[in-house]
Amino acid sequence: ILTDMLKNCQLCPRACGADRTKSRGACGAGIEIEATRASLHMWEEPPISGTNGSGTVFFSHCSLGCVFCQNHAISRGKKGYGVSVQTLADEFLRLQEMGAVNINLVTPTHFLPSILPALAPKLPVPVVYNCGGYESIETLRALEGLVDIYLPDFKYVDNQLAIRYSGTADYFEQAGAAIREMVRQTGPYRLDQDGMLCSGVLIRHLILPGQIQNSKQVIDWISDCFPAGTVLFSLMSQYLPCGRAADLPEINRRLYQQEYDEVEEYLFQKGIEDGFLQELSSADHVYIPNFDLTGVLSGTKNKQDFPG
Secondary structure: OHHHHHHHOOOOOOOOOOOOOOOOOOOOOOOOEEEEEEEEEOOOOHHHHOOOOEEEEEEOOOOOOOOOOOOHHHHOOOOOEEEOHHHHHHHHHHHHHOOOOOEEEEOOHHHHHHHHHHHOOOOOOOEEEEEOOOOOHHHHHOOOOOOOEEEEEOOOOOHHHHHHHHOOOOHHHHHHHHHHHHHHHHOOOEEOOOOOEEEEEEEEEEOOOOOHHHHHHHHHHHHHHOOOOOOEEEEEOOOOOOOOHHHOHHHOOOOOHHHHHHHHHHHHHOOOOOEEEOOHHHOOHHHOOOOOOOOOOOOOOOOOOOOO
């Protein structure tokens, strides 16, 4: 069914209808898997990276197209290298041999028909589905039993912000339904004896400059939807004015400490304790991966994630 969807692409909520066997979709992807990096990644949340690192594959293109994307070079740029299903499966194996505690798929949805065969039979380590939250329920259901950990963003409750910054008028509705489906599939989050995430949903929210109310509404939604012990929540301060943020003066700056502090205090007031906070020092270009095709091109096996 998913392969047929590539001829009239419905993989994400944009449902652009492109025949990706002949052209590219709204996300920029054609029929061939394109990736930009496959390496051990140390900068996810602690129960995902652990001490060895998360075996992370960064895929090119994205259905969202956020104007401030820190990975804009690959989400909206032309970086990427075509890989076969077998090459992808070989990379999953290589990353496990390097000590990866899981296999982490970053923005994979638009290549899902080709990724699914590389996930079968079920991998011996957890599979992490790392996405922007703007997902189709039908597509997510094809992942049931193959994905152990969902790592979605939940960017907006305010759809006016979603229109301005991500070009989607229905982000809140689509992401909210998608996250509920993810939780249905995995159940409450589960940590192993070493504190590593075995299964469950970890929701990320990046605070945007000047958009404190939106962040509080996100916290309200999570508090209302999920009892304590159901999901993990990561409140992120790492915003940098990347991509086309320079064209939008209100977000063409870093987050102020007082903005983060206000949202953090609200988080505590709502009683959400299962999760993670970030220091403002996380907003540094050094934490943006070098998309140099490490692990994607034959013979490139460097496990260092970030320059100097």
